[in-house]
Structure formats: C-alpha cells, structure tokens
Amino acid sequence: MSNKRVVTATINEETAEFLCEPRQTLLEVLRDSLNLTGTKEGCSNGNCGACTVIMNGHAVVSCLVLGVEAEGAEIQTIEGVSCDGSLNEVQSAFLEGAALQCGICTPGFIMQTEALLAEKSNPTEDDIRFYLAGNLCRCTGYDKIVRAVMAAAEQRQVTTG
Amino acid sequence: MHAFDYKSPEVLAEALQQLADSDGSAKPLAGGTDLIDQMRTGRHQPTLVIDIKKVAELNVLECAGDGLHVGAATPCYRICGDDNVQQDYTALADACNIIGGVQIQSRASVGGNLCNSGPAGDSIPAMIALRGICVIAGSAGTREVPVAEFCTGPGQNVLADNELLVEIRFPPRPTASGSHYRRMIPRNEMDIAVVGVGASVTLNEAGTTITDACIGLGAVGPTPLLAARAGECLVGQTVSDATLANAVEAAKEIISPITDMRGTQEYRVHVTGVLVRRVLETAISRATGDPCVVRPGH
Amino acid sequence: MSTAEKPSYKVIGTRPIRHDGVDKVTGRALYGADIKLSRMLYGATVRSPHAHAKIVRIDTSQAELMPGVRAVITSEDVPEQGDRVVELGEGAVNMRHLAANVMAREKVLYKGHVVAAVAADDVHTAEEACARIEVEYETLPPVLDLLKAMSADAPILNDDIRTESIGSAPSGSDQQTNVAKHFMFEKGDIKQGFADADIIVERTFDTAMVHQGYIEPHNATAHWNADDKITVWMSTQGTFSARQQTAELLLMPVSSVKVVPMEIGGGFGGKISVYLTPLAALLSKKTGRPVKILMSRTEVFEATGPTPGSHMRVKLGAKSDGTLVAGEAWIAFEAGAYTGSPIGAACMCVFACYDLPNGQVEGFDVCVNKPRTNAYRAPGSTHVAMATETLVDELCEKLKMDPTEFRIKNAAGEGTRRVDGPVYPRIGMVETVEAIRDSEHYKTTLDGKFCGRGVASGFWFNVGLKSSVSATVNSDGTVALVEGSTDIGGTRTSIAMQLAETLGIAAEDVNPVVVDTDSIGYTDITGGSRVTFSTGIAAINAAISIQEQMCQRAAILWETDAENVRYEEGHLVGPSDQRLSFRELAEKLRELGDAVVGYGTSGSETQGGAFGTHCVDVEIDPELGKVQILRYTIAQDAGTAIHPSYVEGQMQGGVVQGIGWALNEEYWYDEQGEMHNPTFLDYRIPTCYDVPMIDTIIVEVPDPQHPYGVRGVGEVPICPPPAAIANAIYDALGIRMTELPMAPHRVLAAYLGRNTDD
Structure with a gap:
C-alpha cells in the first residue's frame, strides 16, 4: 500500500527530488534516501537536537517534520554549511576549541549555532545557552561548546565586517 | 510509523471538506511537534493527515482594533517575536518563548498546543488569562468557545471530527494592564511544566487597585484551568500581600493535581501557591509599566 | 598546575587539532547508524510490556505472512548456552544470562525485554510485522524494591542464582535467591575504631537507577556470509569484546566474527555489552542478507544497561583532632534482571580517598525486575561518594574543621592500604584537595541568602588491560x-x-586509524580510563621499536653498526656526527632494507588510581526547592595531561553528568515496573542552560607506571558532584539530602520539614 510521492526541495542550494511516503520523516529521507547522514538521530521525538537542520531559514528538528512537508522548501544540512570545501567559522571554532568529544551531537549544534548567529550576531553567554538548550551533549559538559560559539560569533563579525 | 495519506489544502473550505469526508479518521497537522511523535509511538493512527499550514486564515498574526488574532497554525517563533504580543499580550510571548526549544518553536503553534489538549500545555494558561476565544470552523459554520472551555480532558477537547480550530482571538488590552506566564520545571528549559500559571491584571489609573484579573493554571488538573474565583477576588482590591494571598488560596481550592514523574501532588499544590503569587506580582509590575524581563527557568 | 618539575615535552601538553575532527564537524564521520550495504534489510524487535512474566506462547505466523518480511526469530533461534561463565573483558559473565538478556527464553524479566525480532525490506514494515507477533504472557509479581527483593519470601527472578560469597563474607546457602553476590572487606578492628572515636556520624542513603544517556542509540549491522564468516558493523566501546560476546552467543569461534568499529556516539560504559548484534547476525543467517537494527531512545532507556539504584548505610568515626579512625558501610545495589552490578567496585571505592585504619564494608548484588545494569563511568563509585563525602562534610561541621583541611589530614597517600587490601603507589589525592583549597573559587567568599558551597572528593581505580x-x-x-x-x-x-x-x-605527522578485529592485535575495551594510559604505552613501545629500526637503517646508510647510531629528538645521529631528521631518513628508506613497522603492546601495567576534588556553589529557590549551579571548579590528578583540552573536556563532561545524577536524573517506575520517563524529555539530562562554565584545575602527579606519567582521566570526574552539591545544599539551607536525585520536590520537602530548633 505504498503511497509514495515525488517531493521537490532545495537542499544545500541544489534542487533535490525524492520519493517519499507520508510517514517518512524528513530525518529519514535525508539519511536514507538522500544519503545525507551527517544529520544524526538521537531520540526521534524532538528532545535532543541531533537532527537539527535549517528549513526555510529556521532551525527545526528533522525528526518532527514529515518528508512530504519539504515540498518547495529550502533546507540546509551540515553537509551544506560550507560550500567551498573548507570549514566555515562555526566548524573551525568547534574543531579548534575541542568542542566535541564523540561528535554525534556536533552537526546539530553547528546547525543550531548557524541559526543563532543568523538571528543574533553577537550573542551573550546566556543567549547562547538559552538558544542551544534544545541540543543535548552528554560528553563535553557544554563549556567548550559555548566558548566555541562565542569564538565563532567573534570570528564571523571580523570576516563579515 | 503506520501508513497514512497526506493532503495539504490551501483553502479553508477544502480543508474542512477533507475533514468532513474522513469521518474522524483524519488529523490536522500544523507544526507536527506533538502529532508526528504521537503517530510514531502509535498513540494516534490517522489514515489521513491534513497539513493545514498553507491555509491563510490559520496563519494570521494581527493586532487590530478588535484585539489580537492568532491563526491556529501560526508558529511560536512568530508569536513571541511579535512586538504587539510582547508589548500587550506578554503572557503569550512568555509562553511561546519556552515551549520546547528554539527548534520546536520554529514549528509548534498555539493552536496545536490547544488541540493537543495536554493538561500542561504551556500556552493554554496564558491564553486563558488573556481571555482568548477559539474560533472554530465546521461544515455547519463557525462557532466560538473560550479557551478556558476548549479542553475537556487529557487529550480531549470540544472539537467535533469535522471541525477545525481556525484562530484564537484575544480582546483588546486595557491601559494599565499586564500579564505573565511562568512555569516550574526541574531543568531550566526543555521540560514539561510541573505547574504553569498565567495571569493578567488591570489596575486603576493610580496603579493602586486591581480592576480586573484573570488567572489560568496548568498541570494541576485533567485540563488547564480558569481560576475564576481567584481572579474575581482580586477585583476592587488594593495591591497588597494579603490581597495576593487570597488569590493564592482561591486558586489552590480548584486544583486536583496528581503525583507523577514530574512532581508529587503535595509539591504541585505548594508550587501553585508560589507561582500564582509570583506571576501576579510580575503581571502587576508590568501593568505599572515595568517590563520585568524574566530569565526562563530561574 | 604542576606539582613537580616536569620533563620538557615537545608534543605532550600541547593542543593539536584532533585527527578525526574535520570529519566530525562536516558530518562526514560515519557512525553505526550511517552504514548502508547492498541488499540490506532492516530489523526491529518485539519487546515485553511486562516487567516479570512467563512467556506462554509466541505466534509469529501473521508477521511472517506480511509482504516485505524476510525473517522472524525468537529464542528458539538463539543457541542454548548451558552453564558457562566466560571472561568478557570487563568481568566474568554467565552466558545463559547474557543470552537470555539478548532474547528472553522462558521468562521476561523487565519491561522492554526482547522476545522476538524481524527483518524486513524497510523499517516501517519490520515494525508493523512486530506488532503482528502475538505473545501470550502469564504475568508474575514484579520485584522492584531493592530491600524487598533481598527478603526470603520475595518472588525469585532467576532460579539458577545462589548467593556467591566474596572476600570475608560467610558462604551462602543453597537456597534460591535474588541476592547474587555478597561482598565483605575488613581492615583493622572496627569495634575498637568506633570505641576510639570522639564523633560518630551515620546515615542511610538511597540513589535512583540512572542511565549513561549517550546521544547515539545502540546499533548493529551484521552479515552472515555463506562461508560462516560474520561481519558486524557497530558502535562499541570494545570491538574485541563485542566479537567475543557475539561469537560466544552464537556458539561460533571468535575468528569467525569480524567487528568493524564505526564512530561511536558516546558510551560511558553502556556500549560494552551487546544487545542487537546477535539478533542482526541471526536474522542475516536466515536471509543471507545484511541486517541493520537500530534502537529507539525508549528501547535504550528500557532495555540497555543503566547503572543501579542503591541503598547504603555508612558510618564514620573520628577523633576530636579530626583523625578518621573507623568506617563501616552496608551497600546494596540493584543488579537489574541478571547479576552483575558494580557492587564490588563500590565496596572498594567507598573509603578509598582516606587513610582509614579500621573499616568494614559489606555489599550485595540484588536482582530486580529492571534492565540488567552495566558500567557507567566509574561504576559504583559515584553512589558511595555520595554517602561517604556527605558524612565527611558532617564530620567537618561537627569538628568545626575546614573541609579541605580535614581531607588533607586524612587523605590516602602512597603506602595507604585500602580496606579491601591493595596498597597505593604514588597518588595525588592530597594534591587535588590542596588545589581546591588554593583556588580562586575557594578563596572567594560566597554571599547570598540561599547560597551554599560544597566540597567533595572522589576516587576511581583506572585499569591497564591489553x-x-x-x-x-x-x-x-x-x-x-x-x-x-x-x-x-x-x-x-x-x-x-x-x-x-x-x-x-609532530602530532600532525601521525595519522591514526581505528581498525577492525581482523586488522590489529587484541585490544581491550575503551573503558576503565585506560586508553590514553594503556594504548599509549603500546604506542610508545611501537615508537621505541621504530627508533631501533630507524637506527638500523641509518647504520646501513652510514655503513656502520646500529649501536653506533643514536636516536635524539627526532634525529638520527651517526658516529661521525652525521645527522638526519626522521623525515630525511624516511625519504631514503626505500633503499635501506625492509619496511619500517613498529608494533607495540601493553598489558602488564596497572594504573595507580585517579582522584579528584570538587567545589561547587549553588543557589536554591527556597519556595520551589530548585537548585541552580552558580559556579563549579574541579581539580583532578591527570598524572601527565597529554592533550589538556581533552583532559579538561573529560573533567567538564563528567562533572555535568554528575550534576544531572545529583539533581534530576532517575528511572521513574510505577508499581508494575513500567518506566514512565523513557525519553529525553522526562529523563532530564542537563542542557547547556542548566550549567555554568566548569572551571578545571589539572593536577599532575605522574603515575610512575607510565613512561610519561599518564593517569586515566575519564571516569573519576563523575564521582564527587552529587555529594559536593548535597554539601552545598546543606550549607545553603541546613538540610542533609540523602536521596538522589535531589529533585526540587525532595529538596523542598526536606526544607519545609527541617528541624527548625537547630
């Protein structure tokens, strides 16, 4: 009783067309149909943020979006945050600041940080902690993550003037 | 997840027709932050999911002479980011700012929060306090139900199978009024309210006497509650600790909390008292013009 | 901070970019769930809705008829183990229990216990098929309370368990029981010790079952080839342990199983046991196709290996000058469905921070209808630190002694004999307390009406292994x-x-890769804070071998004997002062004989133990009982910090896990044994908005058993936080919290019910 349909979306600035059943989440589609496995699954009910992607300019947990809802949407995943093959400021800050241990939450944190910096270019520590509260990390104790976000914000302000 | 069909109408009449045609086996989808998880766990197994986000009437966010209109599918981030809401319907902004995390707020709607009808839904006590009215459309036309009467039990509400919540309308705010929503959660974010309290207060011109008050309570009964007597007992009273204490006692009288993994019954009764007082204090301060910036969770 | 003159290192102590970092910030790193193989099937499991029941009947026929379903298995497909006990890397395991935990045989012993599994073309079909498998149960009364489970008339979970006595415990009877183990350790004369004490403190403590909470759920993909070679792709803390468990469970030789390690999304002790791997392998055997199974978050909570809840009674005695003279502990741990809680470690850790002349420790491993418990970061030590360090704080209060002064006076040091027997080599307990005493944090006065400060210490053994x-x-x-x-x-x-x-x-000139079990020599698990220590020694040994080979190759070049060539700071130096850098010689190796390959192993070394001391400031809302962490400083002996950033990271991560355990985390069971909070929404691990920055002080007391003095750092940071926070709550409100978690409702109840006469 397959009721698959064709969905067309812009994913990481490229048009993507995929077949999907209504019951498939965007997370499942990204990972299984499009092989974009950088988006991680941690809980499947919106509580851990590991599957965070940016959809139409807003951070969402892709486990709580249906794939069919992506019709016509613009979606950015971890694979699309840096298009020229190098690392962007946020990725560099996480890497240089040792802001990851096991790394499973890292793509979600980076996407959420992208959303934060798009909204607020110079966030305070409290802003960062509030904005990232939907992303769980069990390894780092968050200290180095928060510092990396601060460093990324600073660096981005330097590079974008 | 079970298999289902998906439709995304762009016109209200079309959505209503699809609902009517499905004999109760359809579920409307707005932000999906409750529904998709509930379908994953098997709690809901609709054969049709009707994505109502593209219907214009369900996406309004307008503040006009007749008050505030919030489309049922309007996501939280738009609501708490709206200047009018922040300024005049602050309790609603307070609530929308703490429903889930930022990612949830990108999608979740207050209409969905209402239709999910959880006793602890954060936006509901705020909307009760602001005297929200649910505008419900069905094949037989439109009817209005106060937010305070919308939920009828855990996960249950007044909507018939062929009805759709279109918007929540809030009356214009009088001058010298203020409102606040606050909840007790064990963490500072990403939690379900152990107790949630919304309150709206209007003062006289001198700012000394309460001329109107409305209090909503969450997570202390099978549905969110309007603490009617608690609000009424404040009217005509001067602002004082004793006045607020009366409201606290009146609020505690109507609650029937349970013990669960989020808190004990005894604790919830106690916290209801603490939060009613604190929320009223903040609402009163806001009515006097002090914005009272609150740090969620603290 | 350094406590001794430190050798000058060029690489150690620097902070190079981690080698796998780019893959992890770009999403390219492949974790267990990311694998996709040709013709791969997807698995799902049927799990018990009951905590304790007999399986009467399983009917899989409806599932097997579904289009897209390729195989169904039940316990009939899992080989019988008989009575065998096998050493599996982190302790001996009863194979019958391990097999029954993977797939319930006659009884289910906890909600979420697997009773059947399905492989299908996609995961949705597999889940639908699971829903069509009918299982008839005869429910039995669930045994959920630790003390009730120990009583003679308690319903029995496992009919093959008799109490095993360890240490000086009296030998057990031949009766069926839920008490699987009874430990007893003694030192000195406990009666005399307490008789000599001027002050005695004693309290009873309870802690709830908690979970490691790694963000990546368990996963396994297996392919059983036609030649009976089984390949497994999974996230695991130990490929060789996973290989052995899988092989033993399938009654196959270890050499027939190859475990390919995928990146692992956190473990903390919880990814040592296998759960899905044998099921995926058996489904693959039936279908001839690779099968992938992923756990849901709820399955992870309900049916992997959390760490036990506990009941403890601890008593300490001290002289009026602050000398500890006696300690006594009675500790019972929930083993979960099958024996194997870390009760033994708990008994060894309970007084491990102190030089205690007279002690007695008794411990019990008790089966209850909850998931089989497993290691969690310093297993058992956090529980007992909550008890001992709370009582130490109480002694300090009664003695009017500063908590750092008391700890320095009584700290275990080189030569101290622990109650369970071992004598410490050079350790750094005192130094960590001194570091806290001298810290900016401790020297700063804490103001605020409902604010309080607490100090606590902790210990973990750290292991060596191979x-x-x-x-x-x-x-x-x-x-x-x-x-x-x-x-x-x-x-x-x-x-x-x-x-x-x-x-x-340079560190950047080394390219490390983690490989499968066919491609490297035997290596024990990533656990016990052992990798930087033990695999480090293996790497040093490999490097020494490379040095020797490079000297030989240089000798060929310089036409001399190898013994005339010296290896100095990355250079080969010949007898006539010829000099080549490592790189220069490497470029010439093609003409200089055999390939240069160094092998290194380790296994005989044991670690000296890790200690940490923490200081925390809290603020409490006295009307809500909610505790906010204002400031946190951790001092820990790292021996020698190889990469300080990742040492700090371990310290900070351990502290925040400890904060979660202290304040909010718990398995919340109803009377039927159903966990009501198996999600990250209601199992509340800390978010970044719940904690402040965690200040770290790396103390370096080199461990003489490692060439560079490394001590493992991963585990001990989780031990002190609950006690430190409990002590801070006492300082703020004057109430002693003796139950974990110290959730708002408990703190408020204790505060409102406090004895206000004090």
Missing part, C-alpha cells in the same frame, strides 16, 4: 598508526601524541 598498535613509517616522514581502541573522546589524538613525542615528530 592494547596493541602498529605503526608504519611513510616515505614522507609521517607515521600511519593503526590501533584497536575505539575513539569516544579524542583518544586517536592522545595516542598519536605519545607516539609523536617518543619519535620526536
């Missing part, structure tokens, strides 16, 4: 380092740095 590495010199002067230790938190880099230091080359 590791293997091989290292090949490339012609461009870099080294390819091959290792078997799965990397959870940056150990590729800490191992590579030790190889680089020994060879006198």
Whole structure:
C-alpha cells in the first residue's frame, strides 16, 4: 500500500527530488534516501537536537517534520554549511576549541549555532545557552561548546565586517 | 510509523471538506511537534493527515482594533517575536518563548498546543488569562468557545471530527494592564511544566487597585484551568500581600493535581501557591509599566 | 598546575587539532547508524510490556505472512548456552544470562525485554510485522524494591542464582535467591575504631537507577556470509569484546566474527555489552542478507544497561583532632534482571580517598525486575561518594574543621592500604584537595541568602588491560598508526601524541586509524580510563621499536653498526656526527632494507588510581526547592595531561553528568515496573542552560607506571558532584539530602520539614 510521492526541495542550494511516503520523516529521507547522514538521530521525538537542520531559514528538528512537508522548501544540512570545501567559522571554532568529544551531537549544534548567529550576531553567554538548550551533549559538559560559539560569533563579525 | 495519506489544502473550505469526508479518521497537522511523535509511538493512527499550514486564515498574526488574532497554525517563533504580543499580550510571548526549544518553536503553534489538549500545555494558561476565544470552523459554520472551555480532558477537547480550530482571538488590552506566564520545571528549559500559571491584571489609573484579573493554571488538573474565583477576588482590591494571598488560596481550592514523574501532588499544590503569587506580582509590575524581563527557568 | 618539575615535552601538553575532527564537524564521520550495504534489510524487535512474566506462547505466523518480511526469530533461534561463565573483558559473565538478556527464553524479566525480532525490506514494515507477533504472557509479581527483593519470601527472578560469597563474607546457602553476590572487606578492628572515636556520624542513603544517556542509540549491522564468516558493523566501546560476546552467543569461534568499529556516539560504559548484534547476525543467517537494527531512545532507556539504584548505610568515626579512625558501610545495589552490578567496585571505592585504619564494608548484588545494569563511568563509585563525602562534610561541621583541611589530614597517600587490601603507589589525592583549597573559587567568599558551597572528593581505580598498535613509517616522514581502541573522546589524538613525542615528530605527522578485529592485535575495551594510559604505552613501545629500526637503517646508510647510531629528538645521529631528521631518513628508506613497522603492546601495567576534588556553589529557590549551579571548579590528578583540552573536556563532561545524577536524573517506575520517563524529555539530562562554565584545575602527579606519567582521566570526574552539591545544599539551607536525585520536590520537602530548633 505504498503511497509514495515525488517531493521537490532545495537542499544545500541544489534542487533535490525524492520519493517519499507520508510517514517518512524528513530525518529519514535525508539519511536514507538522500544519503545525507551527517544529520544524526538521537531520540526521534524532538528532545535532543541531533537532527537539527535549517528549513526555510529556521532551525527545526528533522525528526518532527514529515518528508512530504519539504515540498518547495529550502533546507540546509551540515553537509551544506560550507560550500567551498573548507570549514566555515562555526566548524573551525568547534574543531579548534575541542568542542566535541564523540561528535554525534556536533552537526546539530553547528546547525543550531548557524541559526543563532543568523538571528543574533553577537550573542551573550546566556543567549547562547538559552538558544542551544534544545541540543543535548552528554560528553563535553557544554563549556567548550559555548566558548566555541562565542569564538565563532567573534570570528564571523571580523570576516563579515 | 503506520501508513497514512497526506493532503495539504490551501483553502479553508477544502480543508474542512477533507475533514468532513474522513469521518474522524483524519488529523490536522500544523507544526507536527506533538502529532508526528504521537503517530510514531502509535498513540494516534490517522489514515489521513491534513497539513493545514498553507491555509491563510490559520496563519494570521494581527493586532487590530478588535484585539489580537492568532491563526491556529501560526508558529511560536512568530508569536513571541511579535512586538504587539510582547508589548500587550506578554503572557503569550512568555509562553511561546519556552515551549520546547528554539527548534520546536520554529514549528509548534498555539493552536496545536490547544488541540493537543495536554493538561500542561504551556500556552493554554496564558491564553486563558488573556481571555482568548477559539474560533472554530465546521461544515455547519463557525462557532466560538473560550479557551478556558476548549479542553475537556487529557487529550480531549470540544472539537467535533469535522471541525477545525481556525484562530484564537484575544480582546483588546486595557491601559494599565499586564500579564505573565511562568512555569516550574526541574531543568531550566526543555521540560514539561510541573505547574504553569498565567495571569493578567488591570489596575486603576493610580496603579493602586486591581480592576480586573484573570488567572489560568496548568498541570494541576485533567485540563488547564480558569481560576475564576481567584481572579474575581482580586477585583476592587488594593495591591497588597494579603490581597495576593487570597488569590493564592482561591486558586489552590480548584486544583486536583496528581503525583507523577514530574512532581508529587503535595509539591504541585505548594508550587501553585508560589507561582500564582509570583506571576501576579510580575503581571502587576508590568501593568505599572515595568517590563520585568524574566530569565526562563530561574 | 604542576606539582613537580616536569620533563620538557615537545608534543605532550600541547593542543593539536584532533585527527578525526574535520570529519566530525562536516558530518562526514560515519557512525553505526550511517552504514548502508547492498541488499540490506532492516530489523526491529518485539519487546515485553511486562516487567516479570512467563512467556506462554509466541505466534509469529501473521508477521511472517506480511509482504516485505524476510525473517522472524525468537529464542528458539538463539543457541542454548548451558552453564558457562566466560571472561568478557570487563568481568566474568554467565552466558545463559547474557543470552537470555539478548532474547528472553522462558521468562521476561523487565519491561522492554526482547522476545522476538524481524527483518524486513524497510523499517516501517519490520515494525508493523512486530506488532503482528502475538505473545501470550502469564504475568508474575514484579520485584522492584531493592530491600524487598533481598527478603526470603520475595518472588525469585532467576532460579539458577545462589548467593556467591566474596572476600570475608560467610558462604551462602543453597537456597534460591535474588541476592547474587555478597561482598565483605575488613581492615583493622572496627569495634575498637568506633570505641576510639570522639564523633560518630551515620546515615542511610538511597540513589535512583540512572542511565549513561549517550546521544547515539545502540546499533548493529551484521552479515552472515555463506562461508560462516560474520561481519558486524557497530558502535562499541570494545570491538574485541563485542566479537567475543557475539561469537560466544552464537556458539561460533571468535575468528569467525569480524567487528568493524564505526564512530561511536558516546558510551560511558553502556556500549560494552551487546544487545542487537546477535539478533542482526541471526536474522542475516536466515536471509543471507545484511541486517541493520537500530534502537529507539525508549528501547535504550528500557532495555540497555543503566547503572543501579542503591541503598547504603555508612558510618564514620573520628577523633576530636579530626583523625578518621573507623568506617563501616552496608551497600546494596540493584543488579537489574541478571547479576552483575558494580557492587564490588563500590565496596572498594567507598573509603578509598582516606587513610582509614579500621573499616568494614559489606555489599550485595540484588536482582530486580529492571534492565540488567552495566558500567557507567566509574561504576559504583559515584553512589558511595555520595554517602561517604556527605558524612565527611558532617564530620567537618561537627569538628568545626575546614573541609579541605580535614581531607588533607586524612587523605590516602602512597603506602595507604585500602580496606579491601591493595596498597597505593604514588597518588595525588592530597594534591587535588590542596588545589581546591588554593583556588580562586575557594578563596572567594560566597554571599547570598540561599547560597551554599560544597566540597567533595572522589576516587576511581583506572585499569591497564591489553592494547596493541602498529605503526608504519611513510616515505614522507609521517607515521600511519593503526590501533584497536575505539575513539569516544579524542583518544586517536592522545595516542598519536605519545607516539609523536617518543619519535620526536609532530602530532600532525601521525595519522591514526581505528581498525577492525581482523586488522590489529587484541585490544581491550575503551573503558576503565585506560586508553590514553594503556594504548599509549603500546604506542610508545611501537615508537621505541621504530627508533631501533630507524637506527638500523641509518647504520646501513652510514655503513656502520646500529649501536653506533643514536636516536635524539627526532634525529638520527651517526658516529661521525652525521645527522638526519626522521623525515630525511624516511625519504631514503626505500633503499635501506625492509619496511619500517613498529608494533607495540601493553598489558602488564596497572594504573595507580585517579582522584579528584570538587567545589561547587549553588543557589536554591527556597519556595520551589530548585537548585541552580552558580559556579563549579574541579581539580583532578591527570598524572601527565597529554592533550589538556581533552583532559579538561573529560573533567567538564563528567562533572555535568554528575550534576544531572545529583539533581534530576532517575528511572521513574510505577508499581508494575513500567518506566514512565523513557525519553529525553522526562529523563532530564542537563542542557547547556542548566550549567555554568566548569572551571578545571589539572593536577599532575605522574603515575610512575607510565613512561610519561599518564593517569586515566575519564571516569573519576563523575564521582564527587552529587555529594559536593548535597554539601552545598546543606550549607545553603541546613538540610542533609540523602536521596538522589535531589529533585526540587525532595529538596523542598526536606526544607519545609527541617528541624527548625537547630
């Protein structure tokens, strides 16, 4: 009783067309149909943020979006945050600041940080902690993550003037 | 997840027709932050999911002479980011700012929060306090139900199978009024309210006497509650600790909390008292013009 | 901070970028769930809705008829184990229990216990098929309370369990029981010790079952080939342990199983046991196709290996001058469905921070209808630190002694004999307390009406065990380092740095890779805070071997004997002062004989133990009972910090896990044994908005058993936080919290019910 349909979306600035059943989440589609496995699954009910992607300019947990809802949407995943093959400021800050241990939450944190910096270019520590509260990390104790976000914000302000 | 069909109408009449045609086996989808998880766990197994986000009437966010209109599918981030809401319907902004995390707020709607009808839904006590009215459309036309009467039990509400919540309308705010929503959660974010309290207060011109008050309570009964007597007992009273204490006692009288993994019954009764007082204090301060910036969770 | 003159290192103590970092910030790193193989099937499991029941009947026929379903298995497909006990890396395991935990045989012993599994073309079909499998149960009364489970009339979970006596415990009876183990350790004369004490404090403590809470759920993909070779792709803390468990469970030789380690999304002790791997393998055997199974978050909570809830009674006695003279502890741990809680470690850790002349410790491993417990970061030590460190604080209060002064006076040191027997080599307990005493944090006065400060210390053994590495010199002067230790938190880099230091080359010139069980020598689990220590030693040994081979190759070049060539700081130096850098010689290796490959192993070394002391400031809302962490400082002996950033990271991460355990985390069961909070919404691990920055002080008291003085750092930071926070709550409100978690409702109840006469 397959009721698959064709969905067309812009994913990481490229048009993507995929077949999907209504019951498939965007997370499942990204990972299984499009092989974009950088988006991680941690809980499947919106509580851990590991599957965070940016959809139409807003951070969402892709486990709580249906794939069919992506019709016509613009979606950015971890694979699309840096298009020229190098690392962007946020990725560099996480890497240089040792802001990851096991790394499973890292793509979600980076996407959420992208959303934060798009909204607020110079966030305070409290802003960062509030904005990232939907992303769980069990390894780092968050200290180095928060510092990396601060460093990324600073660096981005330097590079974008 | 079970298999289902998906439709995304762009016109209200079309959505209503699809609902009517499905004999109760359809579920409307707005932000999906409750529904998709509930379908994953098997709690809901609709054969049709009707994505109502593209219907214009369900996406309004307008503040006009007749008050505030919030489309049922309007996501939280738009609501708490709206200047009018922040300024005049602050309790609603307070609530929308703490429903889930930022990612949830990108999608979740207050209409969905209402239709999910959880006793602890954060936006509901705020909307009760602001005297929200649910505008419900069905094949037989439109009817209005106060937010305070919308939920009828855990996960249950007044909507018939062929009805759709279109918007929540809030009356214009009088001058010298203020409102606040606050909840007790064990963490500072990403939690379900152990107790949630919304309150709206209007003062006289001198700012000394309460001329109107409305209090909503969450997570202390099978549905969110309007603490009617608690609000009424404040009217005509001067602002004082004793006045607020009366409201606290009146609020505690109507609650029937349970013990669960989020808190004990005894604790919830106690916290209801603490939060009613604190929320009223903040609402009163806001009515006097002090914005009272609150740090969620603290 | 350094406590001794530190050798000058070139690589150790620096902060190079981790080798696997780019893959992890770009999403390219492949974790267990990311694997996709040709013709792969997807598995799902049927799990018990009951905590305790007999399985009467399983009917899989409806599921098997579904289109897209390729195989169904039940316990009939899992080989019978009989009575065998096998050493599996982190302790001996009863194979019948391990097999029954993977797939329930006659009884289910906890909600979520697997009773059947399905492989299908997609995961949705597999789940639908699971829903069509009918299982008839005869429910039995669930045994959920630890003390009730110990009573003679309690319903019995496992009919083959008799109490095993360990240490000086009296031998057990032949009766069926839920008490699987009884430990007893004694030292000195406890009666005399308490008789000599001027002050005695005693309290009873309870802690709830908690979970490691790694963000990546368990996963396994297996392919059973036609030649009976089984390949497994999974995230695991130990490929060789996973290989052995899988082989033993399937009654196959270990050599028939190859475990390919994928990146692992956190473990903390919880990814040592296998759960899905044998099921995926058996489904693959039936279908001839690879099968992938992923756990849901709820399955992870309900049916993996959390750490036990506990009931403890601890008593301490001290002289009026502050000398500890006696300690007594009675500790019972929930083993979960089958024996195996870390009660033994708890008994050894309970007084491990102190030089205690007279002590007695008794411990019990008790089966209850909850998931079979497993290791969680310093297993057992956090529980007992909550008890002992609370009582130490109480002694300090009664003695009017500063908590750091008391700890320094009584700290265990080199030569101290622990109650369970071992004598410490050089350790750094005192130094960690001194570091807190001298910290900016401790020296700053804490103001605020409902604010309080607490101090607590903790201990973890750290283990050695076996590791293997091989290292090949490339012609461009870099080294390819091959290792078997799965990397959870940056150990590729800490191992590579030790190889680089020994060879006198840059950390960036080492390329570490973690490989499968067919491609490297035996390596024990990533656990016990052992990898940087033990795999580090293996890497150093490999580097020494490379040094020797490079000297031989230089000798060929310089037409001299190898003994005339010296290896100095990354250079080969000949008898006539000829000098070549490592890289220069590497470029010439093609003409200089055999390939240069160093092998290194470790296994005989044991670690000296890790200590930490923490200081925390809290503020409490006295009307809500909610505790906010204002400031936190951790001082820990790292021996020698190889990569300080990742040492700090372990310390900070351990502290925040400890904060979660202290304040909010717990398995919330109803009377039927159903966990009501198996989601990250209601199982409340800390978010970044719940904690402040965690200040770290790395104390370095080198462990003489490691060439560079490394001590493992991963586990001990989780031990002190609950006690430190409990002591801070006492300082703020005057109430002693003796139950974990110290959730708002408990703190408020204790505060409102406090004895206000004090």
